[in-house]
Amino acid sequence: MRGAPILRLALATILLIVAGIPVWSLTRPVSVPVPVRKAPSAVDSREVVLRLTALPPADSLAVFLLGEMIPAASDGTRTVRLPTDAADLVVRGTWPDSGSACAVRVIATQDSLDILDATLWGDGKIEDVITIPPP
Amino acid sequence: MKALVSLALLILSGLPSVVGAEKLTVASLNTVLTDIAKNVGGDKIEITAIVKPGVDPHGYEPSPDDIRKISNSQIVLASGLGFETYLNKLRQSVGSMPTFVVAGEAVKPLMGFEEGDHDHGAADHEHKDPSKTPDPHWFHSIRNVKVVTNQIRDAFSKADPANEATYFSNAAAYQAQLDQLSKWVKLELAKLPKSARVLITSHDALGYFARDNGFRVLPVAGFSTSDQPSSKRVAALIQEIRDTKAKAIFAENIENPKILVEITKETGTKLGGAIYADGLGDREANTFDSMMRYNVSTIVKALQ
Numbered sequence: 001m002r003g004a005p006i007l008r009l010a011l012a013t014i015l016l017i018v019a020g021i022p023v024w025s026l027t028r029p030v031s032v033p034v035p036v037r038k039a040p041s042a043v044d045s046r047e048v049v050l051r052l053t054a055l056p057p058a059d060s061l062a063v064f065l066l067g068e069m070i071p072a073a074s075d076g077t078r079t080v081r082l083p084t085d086a087a088d089l090v091v092r093g094t095w096p097d098s099g100s101a102c103a104v105r106v107i108a109t110q111d112s113l114d115i116l117d118a119t120l121w122g123d124g125k126i127e128d129v130i131t132i133p134p135p
Numbered sequence: 136m137k138a139l140v141s142l143a144l145l146i147l148s149g150l151p152s153v154v155g156a157e158k159l160t161v162a163s164l165n166t167v168l169t170d171i172a173k174n175v176g177g178d179k180i181e182i183t184a185i186v187k188p189g190v191d192p193h194g195y196e197p198s199p200d201d202i203r204k205i206s207n208s209q210i211v212l213a214s215g216l217g218f219e220t221y222l223n224k225l226r227q228s229v230g231s232m233p234t235f236v237v238a239g240e241a242v243k244p245l246m247g248f249e250e251g252d253h254d255h256g257a258a259d260h261e262h263k264d265p266s267k268t269p270d271p272h273w274f275h276s277i278r279n280v281k282v283v284t285n286q287i288r289d290a291f292s293k294a295d296p297a298n299e300a301t302y303f304s305n306a307a308a309y310q311a312q313l314d315q316l317s318k319w320v321k322l323e324l325a326k327l328p329k330s331a332r333v334l335i336t337s338h339d340a341l342g343y344f345a346r347d348n349g350f351r352v353l354p355v356a357g358f359s360t361s362d363q364p365s366s367k368r369v370a371a372l373i374q375e376i377r378d379t380k381a382k383a384i385f386a387e388n389i390e391n392p393k394i395l396v397e398i399t400k401e402t403g404t405k406l407g408g409a410i411y412a413d414g415l416g417d418r419e420a421n422t423f424d425s426m427m428r429y430n431v432s433t434i435v436k437a438l439q
Contacts, residue, residue: 067326086349088325129321 046110048132050078053105054093061104064090087132091120098124108132159295162208164219165192166414167274168238168283170423172212174309175287179298183208188417196221208233209294212287215239217358218271234294241286242279244269245342247358270358272412276343277317280423284309316424323431324348331438333381335372335404337395340387340412344430353381355394369398376402383407383437407437 050070054061063070063078065087070078080089095102104126108116115135120128158181163169169184176182185201186192192214197205205211206229213219216239226235246267273279288306292299324332332350334341339354353375356364364372376384376398384395386409399406410430411420420426 064325066328083328083330085329087329088321090322090325127322128318129325 045081045083046135048080048082048115049109050080050089051107051109052076052078052091053107054095055103055105056095056097058093058095058102058104061093062091063106064092082132085134088129089132090129091126093122093126095122095124100124102126106130110135159210159291159298160208161210161212161291162205162233163212164222165212165214165238165274167280167423167426168212168214168287170415171280171284171287171309172291174312175284175302175306176291177301177305179295179301180291186414188415188421192218192413193220195219197225202228205229206232210290211235213237214271214273216244216269216271216273234290236287236290238273238279238283238286239269239271241282242273242276244273245346246270247339247342268358270339270342272340272358273343274414274423275341275412276347277313277320277427278347279343281310281313284313312424316427320348320427320431323435326435327438331382333379333438334434335376335381335384335395335398336410336412337385337387338412341410351379353379355398364394369394373398373401376404385410385434385437387412405437408433410434 050063052061052063063080065080065082070080070089072078091104091106093102093104100123101121102124103119103121105119106116107114108130116130116132118130120126120130122128159176159179161172161176161180161182162185163172163182164185166184166186166188169182172180172182183204185197185205186195202225205225209232211229211233213222213235215222215237218239219225222237247270273283284306288302291302295302329349332348333353334345334350335353336355338356339352339358341350341352344350345352353372355369355372381404383405384399385407386395395406398404410433411426415421415423415426420429
């Protein structure tokens with residue numbers, strides 16, 4: 001061994017490689033899965049049905065949740081998925097006669113139970129907030 | 136000719152009392168009260184704002200000149216509820232001439248605990264005041280401002296019955312303006328889900344606003360800007376901020392936000408801007424209406 005430097009070099013290289021394997025396996029970059037934001041499940045949210053009655057009949061009537069309009073079904077009801085805590089909805093309506101009194105009644109139903117019955121008043125125009133209470 | 140000159144002199148000598156008809160003199164110790172009084176009193180009152188916009192009212196003490204002005208007023212407007220720590224002494228020193236109208240006697244106060252009442256685990260914990268303390272920042276509730284508007288209207292009418300109709304009519308117009316403001320606030324805040332309604336502020340000034348609008352307040356210090364939070368309190372707050380995943384921290388217009396900057400570094404929460412916590416400012420928030428609009432816009436923008 002003393003007289004064979006090439007052999008000594010080869011042996012040292014092999015030893016270094018063997019010792020380096022566990023170090024490399026511990027320190028190599030590993031791709032960490034990005035945490036996926038949990039989508040609201042049925043437990044986190046609830047389905048609420050809104051029935052709006054305008055008097056006199058309105059030109060336009062819309063309900064918004066966090067700036068998004070809640071679409072109306074063919075029977076005029078609006079179904080919305082809300083968080084389990086209280087939620088604010090904006091009701092906007094316009095009437096043909098801009099100066100005269102107008103009103104819109106909002107009934108919110110959850111699991112066949114009425115949880116809100118509110119009437120908003122205006123003069124040819126309504127823009128107001130209703131708060132749907134927690135169940 | 137002599138008779139004409141005498142007549143002219145007689146008319147001229149009587150002019151000042153007609154032109155500058157006696158106005159009700161009012162001194163105000165709170166910027167929001169000054170604004171309400173201007174709306175109710177209009178040109179029938181002469182108001183002296185003792186505490187000016189942008190001044191920290193928690194650290195304010197009246198000067199001898201202020202006491203002279205207050206003594207010469209018929210009505211003094213004060214917040215009460217501990218906001219003016221000097222109020223009792225002031226009442227004694229100005230005598231019985233001015234009538235004190237104290238807003239805190241008309242509104243229903245929110246009760247809270249001062250800084251130092253939180254950590255009961257450690258043996259060396261300290262209490263500044265172990266009893267419940269009323270929150271003196273009543274003016275962050277539009278509901279309260281409406282109550283105080285009526286209180287001021289009645290006080291002005293009693294002191295100056297000749298102008299009662301004007302005070303009632305002005306107060307009604309201001310109430311209508313407050314109703315519009317209230318609706319605007321509701322519409323703006325509807326942009327925020329209830330879960331995002333967390334206010335982290337440098338001192339506990341927005342309790343009434345939180346109560347009216349479904350917010351949770353996490354203050355760094357107690358009701359007064361002079362309260363210094365303990366390191367334990369700051370550590371607990373950092374944990375609460377992490378737990379609630381609050382989006383922003385709000386500084387105040389009259390404070391150094393250094394400690395808030397430190398908390399943002401620790402929690403990764405952004406600084407949501409400065410709000411008017413202890414009264415009116417001198418620029419974009421120089422009336423109650425504009426202060427409320429400015430604060431709500433700042434909050435919605437930061438938490439959306």
